[in-house]
Amino acid sequence: MKLATALAERSDIQNRINTISVRLDNNAKVQEGDVPAEDPKALMEELDRLIVRLEDLVARINLTNSGTVYEGKTITELLAHRDCLKKKVRVLRDFLNTASDRVTRMTRTEIKIVSTVPVTEIQKTVDGLAKKLRNVDEKIQELNWTTELV
Template sequence: MKLAEALAERAEATRRVEQLRSRVVGSARYQEGETPPEDAAQLLADAGEVLDELESLIRRINRTNAAADLGEHGTLTDALARRDVLRLRHSLVTAAADAAAGTGERGYGRQLRSELVMLSALPVAELRGQADALAREIREIDVRIQRANWEVDLLD
């Protein structure tokens, strides 16, 4: 099995656990004289089995990510960490540029001569350039990660 397939199975198992959780909660209490919609104990047992499978799958995915070498980018785990931090950095730089530019504020300029003038404390154009470079780097590393997901075999 390829890593990408395991990631899809992990996502499906996570969705299944959430569905079972919702059904357990909906069936955990019922009115006297009524029949519960479903057997909550059985649903809980089913969820436990799915969670056990999910744990095993996550362990295998993590082992594979730590062992998969992407060359200059280190392991797949290293690349995932890099991508996560790049996304955070991009979000920070974009928010700073938006704030400095006054994006989202009502009215960008003065309406009356008596109103205060708002000035930018940061170089907006430079920040936008940094954000563009970060977005490009995120896309590049994401492509490498996706390629590896389809090339790397899942470890036991």
């Protein structure tokens, strides 16, 4: 099985577990004398099966990510790098949005508000980081589709 297939299955299992959680909550109590719409015991058995499969998949995905090396870095390191790039790009974009907001003055006597940073220069930096992020993400996706799961 390819790593990408395992990642898709993991996502599907996580969604199914979330659905079972809601279904369990919906069938936790009924009016005395009524029966629940679904059997909570059957739902818990399904949950147990899914949890066992999820645990196996997560362990194998993590082992694969930590054991697969590309250009001197493991997939785990590439994922950490991508996550940090995403965070930095998001923070800088939010900052630039605030820094580039125009404050309209009705009269010349009102206080003038100016940016504290060179917006254009920082925007070029953010654009470079965004390109780097896309490249790292593409490489991770490629590795996901070419790497066999441990």
